Amino acid sequence: MKIQQISLFAENKPGHVASPSRLLAREGINIRALYLADTEKYGILRMIVTDWKKAAGLLEAQGFVVKVTEVLAVEVDDRPGGLADVLAALEGTGVNIEYMYAFPYVRGNQAILIFRFDDPDAALEHLQTAGINLLGSEELLKE
Amino acid sequence: MTSILETSVADCHPASVPDYIPVEQLRDLQLQRLRTVVTRAWQQVKLFRSRMDELGLTPDDIRSLEDIAKLPFTKKSDLRDTYPFGLFASPMKDVVRLHASSGTTGKPIVVAYTQEDVDVWTSVLVRALAGCGLHRGDIIQVAYGYGLFTGGLGAHYGAEGLGATVVPASGGHADRQIMLMRDFGVTAICCTPTYFLHLVDRAAELGVDLKKLPLRAGIFGAEPWTESIRWHIENQSNIKAFDIYGLSEIIGPGVSCECFRHEGLHIFEDHFYPEIVDPDSGAPLPDGCEGELVLTTLSKQAMPMIRYRTRDITRILPGKCECGRTLRRMDRIGRRSDDMLIIRGVNIFPSQVESALLQIDGTLPHYQILLTRKQGLDQMEVQIEVTPQMFNDKIGALQELHQKLQGALDRVLGIRVQVALVEAHTIERSEGKAVRVIDRRAS
Numbered sequence: 274m275k276i277q278q279i280s281l282f283a284e285n286k287p288g289h290v291a292s293p294s295r296l297l298a299r300e301g302i303n304i305r306a307l308y309l310a311d312t313e314k315y316g317i318l319r320m321i322v323t324d325w326k327k328a329a330g331l332l333e334a335q336g337f338v339v340k341v342t343e344v345l346a347v348e349v350d351d352r353p354g355g356l357a358d359v360l361a362a363l364e365g366t367g368v369n370i371e372y373m374y375a376f377p378y379v380r381g382n383q384a385i386l387i388f389r390f391d392d393p394d395a396a397l398e399h400l401q402t403a404g405i406n407l408l409g410s411e412e413l414l415k416e
Numbered sequence: 417m418t419s420i421l422e423t424s425v426a427d428c429h430p431a432s433v434p435d436y437i438p439v440e441q442l443r444d445l446q447l448q449r450l451r452t453v454v455t456r457a458w459q460q461v462k463l464f465r466s467r468m469d470e471l472g473l474t475p476d477d478i479r480s481l482e483d484i485a486k487l488p489f490t491k492k493s494d495l496r497d498t499y500p501f502g503l504f505a506s507p508m509k510d511v512v513r514l515h516a517s518s519g520t521t522g523k524p525i526v527v528a529y530t531q532e533d534v535d536v537w538t539s540v541l542v543r544a545l546a547g548c549g550l551h552r553g554d555i556i557q558v559a560y561g562y563g564l565f566t567g568g569l570g571a572h573y574g575a576e577g578l579g580a581t582v583v584p585a586s587g588g589h590a591d592r593q594i595m596l597m598r599d600f601g602v603t604a605i606c607c608t609p610t611y612f613l614h615l616v617d618r619a620a621e622l623g624v625d626l627k628k629l630p631l632r633a634g635i636f637g638a639e640p641w642t643e644s645i646r647w648h649i650e651n652q653s654n655i656k657a658f659d660i661y662g663l664s665e666i667i668g669p670g671v672s673c674e675c676f677r678h679e680g681l682h683i684f685e686d687h688f689y690p691e692i693v694d695p696d697s698g699a700p701l702p703d704g705c706e707g708e709l710v711l712t713t714l715s716k717q718a719m720p721m722i723r724y725r726t727r728d729i730t731r732i733l734p735g736k737c738e739c740g741r742t743l744r745r746m747d748r749i750g751r752r753s754d755d756m757l758i759i760r761g762v763n764i765f766p767s768q769v770e771s772a773l774l775q776i777d778g779t780l781p782h783y784q785i786l787l788t789r790k791q792g793l794d795q796m797e798v799q800i801e802v803t804p805q806m807f808n809d810k811i812g813a814l815q816e817l818h819q820k821l822q823g824a825l826d827r828v829l830g831i832r833v834q835v836a837l838v839e840a841h842t843i844e845r846s847e848g849k850a851v852r853v854i855d856r857r858a859s
Contacts, residue, residue, distance in 0.1 A: 280809035282802045284839055310811045315837050317809055333621060336841035338807045371810055389809070 274407045275343040275393055277325040281318040282338045285311055290318060293332055302328050305414055306387060308374040321376070321387065323414050343393045346376060346413050348383045348406040355384070362403030368396045376413070385413070429551065429578065431542040434686050435741045442742060446689055447481050449714035454478050454487065457720045460505035463498060464488075464722060484691065484712065485700050489723045495525040495665065504528050506718040515664055516564045527566075527664050528718035534573065536715055537667050540684040541574020544673035547682065547741075548633055548658045550604050552579030555630075557597060559607035559615075560638065561587035566668030567638050571606040574670060580604075587611070590618040597629055604633040606669075609641040609649065609657070610850040613780065616652045617803075626653040635660050637669050639850065640728075640749045642767060644774045646678075659748055665724055666711050672746055680733040680745030687715050690746065691723070692732055695753040703732040708753050709746065727752045757787065757853065759794045762831050766852045769798055772828035776820050781806065782850070784843045789857040797834040798825060801843055 283289040290309065297304060306321040321344075322328045329339045349355045363370075369391040376385035385408060390396040400407060437445075455475040457464040467488040468474065477486060495503060504511070506528070513529040529537065550556065556575040560567030568586055575582045583600055585593055587607070593615055596602060605612065612634055619626050634649065637660035649657045661681050662669035671688050672681035683690050688711050692701045695708040709726045713719075729752060733745040750767055757764045766785060774780055782801040787794060800821060808814055814837070822835045844851060 278809070280807075282807050282814075282837070282839060284837075284842075289839070312811065312815065315814070317811060317814065319809060336839075338802050338804050338840045340804070340807050340809050342809050 274345065274397055274401075274409050276321060276346050276387070276408075276410050276413060278319055278321050278342050278344045278387070278389070279325055279329050279332070280340045280342060281320075281332065282315065283309075283318050284315050285313065293318065293335075293337060296331060296335060297322060297328055300327065300331055302331075305378075306374070306376045308387075310372070319374075321413070342389060345388045345390065345393060345397060345400070346408040347386050347388055347400065348380070348408060349386050351379065351382050351384045356386070359386075359400070359405055362400050362405055363396065366395065366399050368392050368399060429542060429546040431539050431577070432546050434684075435543055435547070435682065435743055437686075437742060439742050442686060443481060445686055446714060449686075450481065450484060450689060450712065451475060451478050453712070453714055453716065453720045454722065456505055456717070457722055461503055461720070463494060463503065464490075481689075484689065484723065487723050489698060489710065489725050490721055491725050492525065492665070492727070495527075499524075500526040501528070503719055505720050506530050511718050515566045515569075515668065517664055524564075525665065530717045533667070533716055533718050536687055537570060537670060538573040538577040540667070540670040540687060541570060542577040543684060544660055544670050545574055545578050545580070545604075545635065547673055547675040547739075548604070548635055548656070549676055550575075550578060550580060550633060554578075554580040554603045555583060555600055556580045557583040557585050557593070557600075557602045557605045559585050559587060559593055559605055559611060560669075566662070566664045567606075567608075570662070570668040570670060571635070575606070590615055591622065594619050594622060594624050597626075597631060598624055601630045603630050604635065605631065606635045606637075606660075608638045608850075609636040609645055610639060610845070612636060612649060612653075612657075613645070614782075614845070616649065626655075631655050633658065635673070637661055640751060640767065642750070642770060642774075643748075644771065645780060648774075648780055661728075661746070661749065663726060663728075665721055666713055666726075667716070671711065675737065675739040675741060677737055677739050679737060680747055682737065682741050682743040682745050685743055687713065689714050690732060690744065692730070693725075695727075695729070703744070704734045706731040706747075709749075727754045729753050755853070757785070757796075757855075759787070759796050759831055759833075762829070764796070764829055764831070768828050769825065769852075772824040773800065773821065775824045775828075776817070782843050782845075784851065785853045787853065787855045787857050794857060795834065796831070797836055799836045799838050799843060801840050802837050803840065 303323045304320050308319045310317045332339050349359055371389040373386055373388045376387055458475050510530050511528045512531050516524040516526045558571045560571055562568030632655050634655050634657045646657045658674045660669050660673040662671040672683040674681050691710040692707040693710050701707040709728045709730050711724050713721045728749045730747045730749050751765045781803050784799045786797040825833050
């Protein structure tokens with residue numbers, strides 16, 4: 274159920290996001306979700322792509338510093354309180370959210386959120402116990 | 417104890433005999449050669465002759481080794497001012513080789529060798545490599561650039577003279593270097609320490625474990641490096657890292673080299689006479705004192721150098737080396753008298769930046785110092801390439817790293833500097849030699 278997310282270090286300068294995206298485009302890798310966390314000088318480009326192994330290999334070969342992290346894709350009801358229900362499942366468990374962002378596709382009445390937890394395995398267990406639906410990579414990445 | 421035994425066997429190369437001659441005999445030989453070379457330069461080199469005349473000196477005034485202090489210094493600017501051939505002491509028909517520096521600060525400097533000079537150069541390199549425990553049967557990859565730069569051909573002739581198998585890879589093409597090392601079973605490599613660090617990183621990226629290769633020694637030179645870098649290299653690749661020193665003006669690599677004790681570099685002083693002088697006054701300093709290294713070529717024919725100011729700061733180590741060589745040792749070059757930066761009145765050496773960076777989890781990222789001037793004030797920025805070990809997908813972790821680096825640099829340098837984290841492989845590397853400082857204060 275865990276999803277591999279790739280992160281890149283990028284300087285906060287014009288064109289520094291364009292070159293990795295061009296490289297992936299050339300190889301037919303689709304970026305399904307992307308989130309740029311930035312400071313004044315530099316940023317971290319986080320992506321969920323259709324073929325993370327190939328993408329990481331290609332980017333490393335081009336000299337990019339790449340990190341692969343496990344994240345969870347959580348289905349959230351698209352209504353007030355939808356997110357609160359998910360977070361309630363983790364309350365008191367000691368699992369921390371490092372960061373989260375929305376996956377830009379909606380299924381019916383469901384939104385998809387990407388979570389990076391400090392302990393993805395524990396988070397997975399708690400969420401499943403609470404009956405919250407998680408998406409695997411096949412489902413998430415199908416075109 | 418085995419290592420000592422092994423190395424003394426390896427040291428039995430016939431070229432290494434002068435490494436062990438009794439000190440009195442060595443001093444006699446040096447004086448005799450000094451008188452010959454001074455006479456040669458006085459007869460053949462106009463600039464040297466006129467400087468001797470100004471001081472009222474003739475070669476007959478050199479009666480002891482101490483008399484060397486009477487002689488005028490030669491500086492790098494003398495080579496530039498007499499470009500290209502003004503300091504040659506042999507006619508071109510006797511010159512078999514020319515080398516030249518890349519000329520980063522203006523015109524290049526040109527150096528010349530007669531066949532005998534090439535033979536001496538080869539012999540000192542054979543002695544240097546033998547002292548690192550290498551011998552016939554070793555496969556030595558030369559990853560210094562071949563060409564006008566003395567590193568490639570110098571190491572090549574030395575390794576061949578030793579009887580080893582030479583892989584003349586020259587510089588660049590890291591992936592190919594790693595492939596050759598692995599496929600040919602290379603046992604030793606000659607290159608700059610910076611370039612080897614790059615190969616270590618690249619091998620890791622390619623999934624090649626250097627520790628599992630037959631590679632057991634690296635002979636690293638052409639730029640100053642530190643004990644921390646040695647520690648890093650030896651840990652990452654399971655080899656012994658040796659420091660070799662030299663400069664084109666004197667002969668190229670092979671002026672001095674470490675032995676297996678790693679306690680200073682033995683100077684091949686039967687050919688290169690060392691002095692340490694005060695970099696400001698030029699006054700000679702006794703053994704043990706730190707100062708600028710000044711070298712005199714005792715046997716060079718095509719281009720004798722008398723009291724050449726190397727700009728390298730070191731000291732002659734007191735006492736004898738346990739390896740048994742009678743050759744004096746110089747300390748590793750930590751800095752040059754001219755790489756000192758003065759930032760807002762504070763003296764800074766690039767090696768200090770290095771030691772600050774190494775304090776943060778023991779890795780040495782590629783870095784560069786950028787100096788600018790804003791409203792009359794010097795600004796120093798240290799650009800640091802983010803390595804896979806340093807990178808984290810959390811902004812908080814990167815900011816924490818940034819602060820740690822900032823703190824370490826502030827503490828070590830004693831002034832506030834800007835720290836910039838930059839993408840990997842974005843800082844320029846030239847010929848495998850690291851360009852550590854870019855000074856844009858004048859412009």
